[in-house]
Amino acid sequence: MDKNVRLIEERHETADGRVHVWIGLEHLAYCTEDAYKQAAKLAEKYGVGIHTHGEESKRMARDLHDKFGVWPVELFHRRGILGPRTVLAHCVWMEEAELDLLQKTGTSVAHCPVSNLKLASGISPVAAMLERGINVGIGTDGVKENNNLDMLEEMKFVPLLQKVSRLDARVMKAGEVLRMATMGGAKALGLDREIGSLEIGKKADIIVVDFKKPHLAPFLTGKYDNIVSNLVYSASGQDVDTVMVDGKLLVEGKRLLTGNVEAIMADAQQAVEELLARREAFVPKEFVFPSSRL
Numbered sequence: 001m002d003k004n005v006r007l008i009e010e011r012h013e014t015a016d017g018r019v020h021v022w023i024g025l026e027h028l029a030y031c032t033e034d035a036y037k038q039a040a041k042l043a044e045k046y047g048v049g050i051h052t053h054g055e056e057s058k059r060m061a062r063d064l065h066d067k068f069g070v071w072p073v074e075l076f077h078r079r080g081i082l083g084p085r086t087v088l089a090h091c092v093w094m095e096e097a098e099l100d101l102l103q104k105t106g107t108s109v110a111h112c113p114v115s116n117l118k119l120a121s122g123i124s125p126v127a128a129m130l131e132r133g134i135n136v137g138i139g140t141d142g143v144k145e146n147n148n149l150d151m152l153e154e155m156k157f158v159p160l161l162q163k164v165s166r167l168d169a170r171v172m173k174a175g176e177v178l179r180m181a182t183m184g185g186a187k188a189l190g191l192d193r194e195i196g197s198l199e200i201g202k203k204a205d206i207i208v209v210d211f212k213k214p215h216l217a218p219f220l221t222g223k224y225d226n227i228v229s230n231l232v233y234s235a236s237g238q239d240v241d242t243v244m245v246d247g248k249l250l251v252e253g254k255r256l257l258t259g260n261v262e263a264i265m266a267d268a269q270q271a272v273e274e275l276l277a278r279r280e281a282f283v284p285k286e287f288v289f290p291s292s293r294l
Contacts, residue, residue, distance in 0.1 A: 001038050008046050016246070020189065025052040025081075028064055028072055036079035043085065049190060050081050054091030054098075054109065056121040061093040073098035082107045087188050089139065090115075091129075092122045099125070099132055108135040108188035111180070113157035115141030127162045127171050137185030138177075150237040152209075155181050159232070174232040208242035209235055 004023050012021040023039045025031050031052075043050050055061040055072045064072050074097060076082050082105040089110045091102075102109065111126050129136050138158060140149045158180065159172035186196025195205050211219050211227075215234050220226045243251035250258050 001035060001042070004039075005042060005046075008042075008048060012046065012048065018246070020048070020191075022049040022051050022087075025050065027053050028075060029060065033079060036076070036081050040080045043081075049085040049087065051087050051089070052076070052081070054088035055093045056090045056116065056119065058093050058122060071095045071098050073101050077101050077105065084108075085190055087137075089141070090121065090124060092116055092124045094125055099128060099134070102129065102134045103132045106135075108137060108184075110139040110185075110188060111136050111158065112139045112141040112146070112154075113161050114154055115145040117157065117161075118145055118147075123161045123165045125165075126158065127166065130172075130176070135184055135187050136180055137188040138181045139185075148237075151181065152231070152235045152237050152239070155232045174229040177232050178228055204244055204247040206242075206244040207240050209239050210241040211239075213239060 001023075004021075008021045008023075011019055013019065023043050025035060025039055039050050042048075055064070061072060064075065068075050070078065071094075073082070073088070073091075073094070076086075076088070082101060084106040086105075087108045087110050088102075090112060091098075091109045101107070109124075109126075109129060111124055113124070116122060116124060126136055138151065138154055140146045140151065140154055143149060155177050158177050159174070162171045163169050183192060183196040186192040186194075193202070195203050198206065209231065211217075211230070216230050216239065218226070219230075240251070241254055242249070250256070
């Protein structure tokens with residue numbers, strides 16, 4: 001917890017206010033009850049949010065219930081961390097009582113569909129959450145659980161999973177998904193008054209998507225408008241031409257203006273190789289690395 005505090009004091013609201021540091025709690029299985037109570041107090045003291053994980057694993061949800069006598073979100077509630085400034089990632093295995101608590105407390109969910117698929121976690125009941133008025137944003141999870149971290153691609157999997165889960169192709173409209181990816185995420189982070197939509201008084205956070213591509217044709221407006229549908233179901237990060245953050249151009253014509261891509265890739269390559277070299281001392285000698293990962 002002291003590292004959380006140090007990071008907040010050193011980095012919160014840096015980079016012209018774009019960096020927001022929250023209290024991070026990894027998982028109920030290895031965080032103490034006192035850690036959650038400390039987190040709630042520190043979040044209030046520093047005016048920051050709390051991030052932790054709703055249950056991804058069906059088996060772990062059952063194991064936690066067997067151990068504590070309540071379901072994970074119920075345990076979060078007992079430990080005092082639910083509320084509008086808390087975001088729970090995943091929330092795949094949810095009981096009705098847990099959904100009720102999310103609704104009652106105004107807690108947000110970060111839905112990470114590609115990660116849930118790659119790790120074979122299951123399908124989060126996002127449609128049921130939205131029907132209850134629970135705020136849901138879209139995330140990618142980490143690189144090892146997702147690989148390309150493509151937010152536009154992530155949008156496509158959100159409605160597909162809900163449709164196949166309910167065996168109903170009418171579940172979740174494209175506009176609803178786009179709202180999750182924009183205003184849903186902004187609200188989860190407590191920033192919906194600053195970002196998430198193009199409005200007077202908000203930050204000029206804008207992307208320009210190039211629709212002059214075969215996979216995004218035809219481009220229709222009016223009665224047969226298909227722009228939002230194509231954005232959700234057909235577009236990818238490769239189609240983004242321009243990126244502006246708070247009125248500052250960062251990418252234009254697919255070219256990064258704020259750094260050298262090749263140098264950044266080289267630095268990342270070196271950093272990973274050095275990390276793996278340091279890791280060697282902790283790898284059991286009998287451990288054999290598979291030639292192909294998941």
